[in-house]
Amino acid sequence: MADAELSSQADQLYDQMEYAKIVEILEPKKECDDVxxxxxxxxxMYEQHKRLGxxxxxxxxxxxxxxxVERAMQLNDKxxxxxxxxxxxxxxxTKLQGSRAQIEQGQVIKGHMLKACEYGPSDPTNWHLIGMWAFTVADISWTMRKLAQVIFGEPPKATFQEALEYFLKAxxxxxxxxxxxxxxxxxxxQKLKDNDNAIVYLKKTRDYPVKTMDDQQAHKEAVDLLKYLGVKD
Structure with missing residues (x-):
């Protein structure tokens, strides 16, 4: 099968969440030069790792x-x-390796996310990922940030406003x-104390068609947050 056909087949299987099948058909190509x-x-492989014990x-x-990924990047770093x-x-x-690894690699991870946005600005996933990074960093408590600074050196910095701008770009x-x-x-x-806009997007999330595990999680969190904010309709 031609490489272009394999790519197309892999995309179809990915939409069907047949990750093991994709690995089976593409693993023989892991030494190839096709990015x-x-x-x-x-x-x-990333999706498959979630199913391990x-x-x-x-x-x-x-x-x-x-x-x-490293092989692919050596072939095309743009x-x-x-x-x-x-x-x-x-x-x-780094999440599996612990806090030190997360902090040490924080700027490297951000750098790759920004490159993904630079080279693929039309892909909403790229903007969402850098938004998640910024939100997570902004959400670190002051105490934990100071502890990290003392033990590991200067931790990465971000704000909720920065995270919001990335999510809106997505x-x-x-x-x-x-x-x-x-x-x-x-x-x-909500973190920026703008509950009116928070409610607008919580309702959009609540009413979003539930098809995947992410949709289920988002729906549940939206319903819970709307209750917390006192929204009944």
Whole structure:
């Protein structure tokens, strides 16, 4: 099968959440020089790692997937999906490795996310990912930030306003494409004490068609937050 056909097949299987099948058909190509096949293999491996049992198994599998991303990036370091998946892999790996790794790699992860946005500005996922990074960093408590500074050095910095701007860019790139992005817009507005706009986006999240696990989580959080804010309709 031609590489272009394999890429198309991988995308169809990804939409069907057949991640193991994608790995099966693309793994023989892991030493190839086709960036499009390599990042798709890495994408499927990332989804597959979620189905593994222990953290040790997940970490080992993620590190294998990261090697595939690294190969793709060596071939084309201006491909937005190479930077996107490198950021995703580094974020997942450092979460399993602990706080020190997260802080030490924080700026590296942000750098890959910004490159993904630079080279792929029309992909809403890129903006959503950098928004999630900014929101998570902004949400670190003052005490934990000071502790991290003392133990590990200067931690990364971000604000909720910055996170909101990234989430809004994701929504602008492809309106209504991702329930979790709508939720994060709402949560960012809430953090900024703008409950009126938060409620608007919470209602959009609540009414979003539930098809995936992310949709289910977003719907539940939206319903709970609307109750917390006293919204009954």
């Amino acid at each position: 499009e096949l390599l990042w798709r293999l890495a994408r499927a 222990s953290d040790a198994e997940k970490l080992s599998y993620l590190q294998q997937g990261k090697v595939t 491909h937005p999906n190479c930077h996107k998946w490198m950021a995703i892999y580094l974020n997942a790996i 929504e602008e790139a492809q309106p209504g494409s991702y329930s979790m992005n709508l939720l994060m817009i709402a949560k960012s507005y």
